[in-house]
Amino acid sequence: MRREFIFILLIFNSLISQNNPLKQEKNSLLDIPIILSGTYGELRSNHFHSGIDIKTKGVQGLDVYSYASGYVSRIKVSHGGYGKALYIKHPDGTTTVYAHLKKFSTKIEKIVKSKQYKRESYEIEFFPKENEISVLENEIIAFSGNTGGTSGPHLHFEVRDQNQIPINPLTNSSIYIEDNRTPLFKKLFYKSYEKNNVFNSQTELKIKKVTNSLYVSDTLKSSGKIGIGIVAFDKHNRANNSNGIFKITTSLNNQNQLKILFDSISFDKTKHINAFIDYSFFKNHKIRIQKLFIEENNPLDLYSSNINNGFITIENKKNYKYEVNIYDSNGNKSRLVVPILGVKTNEPLKLVDNHAELDYIERDKEYELEFNSARVSILKETFYSNLFLEAKFENDTLSIDKDTIPLLKPITIYFNTDRY
Ligand SMILES: [Zn+2]
Structure with missing residues (x-):
């Protein structure tokens, strides 16, 4: 009885790997185990990281495979940002993004090159239609690189939902990383x-x-x-x-x-x-x-x-x-x-000395700060919270506090040019 059970299991296993041979052997995106240099939601400057950064052993040119079947819905080539980036739309409405690529696969590279020549520009962006460039699951779509704003070769991989909102690839795809270390x-x-x-x-x-x-x-x-x-x-x-x-x-x-x-x-x-x-x-x-x-x-x-x-x-x-x-x-x-x-601390409030020079700003009010030859206009809800703001005009220089205050909206400064 026990022997039969094992026998059935073996057959079942071999059936799975025959149906989907590539999926069993690799991690879908690259031929190497997935080790991350960055996770989704990680704290970056002025943004949360929108995908995962996969290490490519410090080299470029590794085969990059399509996560699932679909069609190329967007290609963007730029000097900064994502560098050479490929977007694949899948039948379930999600999109996967592959960024900082060295180059695209031969069939895609051909299309990109012709667009670049036509527009006489290295930087391009275009949105192929559904039947133009279709890709299969595990098809080589590109080669990993170091293009755009990077600090070393890696593959930035992103999963976006039907509304183009980036979602966590580690909890919304079958990408698996080996990790049993506690945070x-x-x-x-x-x-x-x-x-x-x-x-x-x-x-x-x-x-x-x-x-x-x-x-x-x-x-x-x-x-x-x-x-x-x-x-x-x-x-x-x-x-x-x-x-x-x-x-x-x-x-x-x-x-x-x-x-x-x-x-x-x-x-x-x-x-x-x-x-x-x-x-x-x-x-x-x-x-x-x-x-x-x-x-x-x-x-x-x-x-x-x-x-x-x-x-x-x-x-x-x-x-x-x-x-x-x-x-x-x-x-x-x-x-x-x-x-x-x-514990009652009875600590006096730590008020600053030159209190009088500060303007108290309530975040839900609008302000116009007037100076001799300048005016500072602050819209409602420019700041996240109420605060004291130090704004002064000295020796022809207007200064508005420090760069340590986060803004929701820009502050507009008007200079009176009559004197010049
Ligand atoms: Zn990234």
Whole structure:
């Protein structure tokens, strides 16, 4: 009986590999195991990474295979950005994107070259029709490269849904990476969000690694409304570079508080990463603190099941247990336990000295700041939050605060040219 069962299994296995021989032998996109130098949703400058970056062993020219059958729906060649990029539309309405290519397959390269000659331009973009360039699953469509804005040879691979919104390839495709390493907590911060305490800064709390998946911090002693932030990474097997994490959940006294998921981020919203991280802290210290709370005017839709928008209100002399769980897309998880004790600090608000020179800007109001020969126009909802802004005109030079304040809209400056 047992022997028959094994026999049937063997037949079944060989049937699968006969039906789909290539799929069994390789990872669909390249002939080498997929090791990532970048994950989806990873924190980059002014955007969340929209795909995965696959290492190509430091070389160019590796065969790139189509993830699934479909047709080439877009080709773009540019000096910057994605360099040489190919878009394939699949029957289910999704699109896969292959970027930073060295060149396209012979049949596609021919079409691209003729377009380039015709338009007399290296940089081109065109959208072939459905029946023009069809491709099969596992067909060689291009060769990996280092074109466009890259810091080394790799393949940028993206999956877009029916609405052209980039989604996480590791959770929305069959691309598999070997990874059983747990994500890592690097740093922990908190900041007071008590009303009017606008000059409060981040306070770092020490964290200790207890096991590979458990961390404990020093006791957080504060009172009133606070927001907690973390610095966290993930590492995969066979690579030592730091990648982004996939999911964050928080809880207060075992009650779920906030869930953050990096699974679908539209191009319209990706710039609001500057509302997800503490932008001014990043500008000053080059460290991206991921805020585990949602401030007003934050348009990102990474969040779900939230209580108090992730903020914590600490009462004097009370004890709390706050927990943060971080996950990678393979389900590996690490936990950080933060003991909290309510302690009245009676700290005076840290107001700056030259307070009088600052303009208090409420984010939902419009402002016109007048100077001798210039005018600064600030539209409603230019900033993510209310703030003090330092704007001055000295020795023919207009300066408006520092570049550490994230903007939602441009600020317009008008100069009076009568004097010149
Ligand atoms: Zn990339």
